[in-house]
Amino acid sequence: MKFLYLIWSNLKRKKLRTSLTLLSIFVAFLLYGLLCTIKEAFTAGVSMAGADRLVVRHKVSLIMNLPVTYKARMEGIPGVASAVHFTWFNGIYQDEPKNFFGTFPTDPETFLAIYPEYRLKEEQKQTWLKTRIGAIVGRSLADRFKWTNGTRIQLKSPIWPRKGDGAWEFEIVGVYEGAKKGTDTSGFYFRYDYFDEARARGEGLVGWYGVRVKDPDRAAEVAKAIDDQFANSPYETKAEPEGAFMQGFVQQMGNIGTILIAILSAVFFTILLVAGNTMAQAVRERTEELGVLKAMGFTNERVLALVLFESCLLAAVGGLAGLGVAWLIAAAGSPVPAMLPVFYLPHHYVLIGAGLVFALGIVAGILPALQAMRLQIAVALRRHA
Numbered sequence: 001m002k003f004l005y006l007i008w009s010n011l012k013r014k015k016l017r018t019s020l021t022l023l024s025i026f027v028a029f030l031l032y033g034l035l036c037t038i039k040e041a042f043t044a045g046v047s048m049a050g051a052d053r054l055v056v057r058h059k060v061s062l063i064m065n066l067p068v069t070y071k072a073r074m075e076g077i078p079g080v081a082s083a084v085h086f087t088w089f090n091g092i093y094q095d096e097p098k099n100f101f102g103t104f105p106t107d108p109e110t111f112l113a114i115y116p117e118y119r120l121k122e123e124q125k126q127t128w129l130k131t132r133i134g135a136i137v138g139r140s141l142a143d144r145f146k147w148t149n150g151t152r153i154q155l156k157s158p159i160w161p162r163k164g165d166g167a168w169e170f171e172i173v174g175v176y177e178g179a180k181k182g183t184d185t186s187g188f189y190f191r192y193d194y195f196d197e198a199r200a201r202g203e204g205l206v207g208w209y210g211v212r213v214k215d216p217d218r219a220a221e222v223a224k225a226i227d228d229q230f231a232n233s234p235y236e237t238k239a240e241p242e243g244a245f246m247q248g249f250v251q252q253m254g255n256i257g258t259i260l261i262a263i264l265s266a267v268f269f270t271i272l273l274v275a276g277n278t279m280a281q282a283v284r285e286r287t288e289e290l291g292v293l294k295a296m297g298f299t300n301e302r303v304l305a306l307v308l309f310e311s312c313l314l315a316a317v318g319g320l321a322g323l324g325v326a327w328l329i330a331a332a333g334s335p336v337p338a339m340l341p342v343f344y345l346p347h348h349y350v351l352i353g354a355g356l357v358f359a360l361g362i363v364a365g366i367l368p369a370l371q372a373m374r375l376q377i378a379v380a381l382r383r384h385a
Contacts, residue, residue: 013282018314021278025318025360026325028271029353033326035260036349040182041334051216053114054223055245056083056209059236063088065205066235068196074211077229079222081214084110085206087195091155091168091188093145101141103155103188105195108136114212117179118187124149124174132194134173138185140333142175149173161200168198181344211239268360275364279311283368294377304373311365312358319357323350 012018056074058064065087074083084107091103108128112120120128120136128134137147147153154167162168170190178185196203213222223239230237293303327345334343 013285017278017281021274021314022318024271024274025315026322028267029319029322029357030326031267031322032264032353032356033323033345033349034329035263036353037326037330037343037345039260040346040349041343051241051243052081052213052219053242054211054213054219054226054239055242056211056223056226056237056239057207057245059227059238062208065202065207066209066237068192068204068206070206070209070230070235070237073229074209074226077222077225079213079215079218079225081212082110082114083209083211084114085192085209087192087205087207088159089155089195090157090159092157093153093155095156099145101144101186101188102184103157103190105190105192107192108189111189111210114210117183118176119179120174120176127173128191131171131173132191133169133171135170135188135190136174136176137172137189138187139175139177140185141188142172144186147172147175149175160195160202162198163200165200181346210242268356272360272364275311275315275360276367278314279307279365279368280371282310283307283372291375291377294375300373303375304369307369307372308362308365311369312361315357315361315364319360320354323353323357 056066056070058066066085068085071083071085074080086104086106089103089105091101093099093101108125112118112125118138124136128136142148149172151172153170153172155170156167176185192206211222211226213219219241223241226239227237294300298306327350330343330345
């Protein structure tokens with residue numbers, strides 16, 4: 001570290017070139033951080049899926065409904081612990097299409113038992129069970145609209161009009177937290193009995209089921225038993241593990257991982273060329289100075305280390321700054337909560353990014369460093385003469 005001033009002075013020799021290289025590295029790692037955040041937003045449901053849970057939907061399409069009576073029949077199948085139903089409500093707040101969020105009528109007690117990642121205080125749970133128009137909301141949704149317990153709101157649904165063509169009225173009775181960082185806390189859940197009684201059409205129908213199995217190792221077997229139970233009926237089903245169901249949604253947008261790797265590979269290859277060229281030019285411009293350092297007693301290994309450290313410092317300043325800004329942007333919250341409810345930069349991506357920063361510094365500087373190490377004193381000083 002005692003040569004840090006010398007290294008920093010070398011970087012300041014060509015300020016414009018150094019600044020442009022730093023900016024290029026900064027943008028590359030800012031892009032890396034944001035792309036990793038978006039990837040996590042799209043795949044959070046897959047990582048949070050329970051190994052002991054199935055999703056049961058209509059065999060033809062998710063938009064087609066199933067009878068509410070299927071709940072009792074599924075719970076009678078060997079291997080099924082419990083089942084809960086959901087329906088896509090498509091609630092809109094304050095008549096503004098932009099105020100869209102996931103809204104689902106369900107059975108409160110069974111829902112909270114099957115999905116323990118949604119943490120609701122016991123007193124709020126009891127209030128929900130006693131309040132017919134009660135609803136619970138996720139922390140991020142509550143923060144978005146400044147809702148608190150006791151807040152009364154109205155929603156309209158283009159799919160499920162209320163009898164009398166009026167707005168649906170709800171009272172916020174609880175705010176649930178996520179058990180893990182990737183838990184979606186943008187949801188709005190209310191009581192199915194209130195929904196079924198007040199809707200203008202479709203009584204007795206639900207959208208899909210979440211099913212908890214007793215033994216996760218038998219999930220595929222239980223899924224087949226469920227489908228066999230309702231085969232050749234007017235409402236045939238397709239049961240699959242929750243992770244596979246979530247993965248199907250992600251794959252509709254393409255292979256996010258492959259897209260991410262392709263973009264970042266192109267970006268980092270370009271930045272590697274830029275940083276490598278910067279270091280090569282810096283070494284060529286300092287040929288005589290390197291010769292003087294060697295004449296003063298600097299070993300080949302020390303010269304190698306100086307050039308490599310200079311390259312790593314250049315990469316670290318730009319790269320870590322880019323990662324830091326990406327983390328701050330992610331920490332500020334999702335720019336489109338309705339589309340990307342989970343929006344954060346996981347720690348392991350930050351660690352991978354830090355590793356890439358120093359890998360970039362070493363790879364970009366290794367050839368110029370070897371060139372400097374092999375430079376002969378007589379050759380270097382003769383060029384100066």
